[in-house]
Amino acid sequence: MRIEETAGIVRVTTRTIREYGRVGLLRERERHPNGHRDHLTLLDAPGAGGEEIYALLGPLASDPAVLALYERLDELAGAPADDPRIGPLAAEMVAAVPDAVFAAIPADGPVVAGFEEALLAEFAPAQAEVVRRVMRAFTERGRR
Structure with missing residues (x-):
């Protein structure tokens, strides 16, 4: 799923998702062969x-x-x-x-x-x- 799709689902901006990744709230995910990452692991604790x-x-x-x-x-x-x-x-x-x-x-x-x-x-x-x-x-x- 592209970051834009994830952002739309959780109702935040792509900037927010990237910032959450930067500060460690989101785990860095490996890219799929199509170049996309799964971002829907928000606050997985x-x-x-x-x-x-x-x-x-x-x-x-x-x-x-x-x-x-x-x-x-x-x-x-x-x-x-x-x-x-x-x-x-x-x-x-x-x-x-x-x-x-x-x-x-x-x-x-x-x-x-x-x-x-x-x-x-x-x-x-x-x-x-x-x-x-x-x-x-x-x-x-x-x-x-």
Whole structure:
């Protein structure tokens, strides 16, 4: 599968997939005879609670309340990084995640250098600030 196809499926840019590879989130895959690589091994973390976390998060993908939060995140596309909607939205996003997800995250899980920068590069300033706050809350809550 070409990188463009993978990017379309997971709804990120090819730049993001390449950056994830650069910072070590994606394993470097050998090329097939046709010159393509399989990129759909995003966040493959065997033994790190990955499958359990995905199973717990799966139902959220179709929850109307969670989808409404993402619509609110989309509304911040043109807003500055100090928009007053950022704090409440970040807090609501964290609150939407079941406690079982945090329990499934290993306390000594891998921290990949450059992950935050690669992820946030895809967002507008206000959106990036929401995601940054959510990530920090996840880190803090996961350590409890």
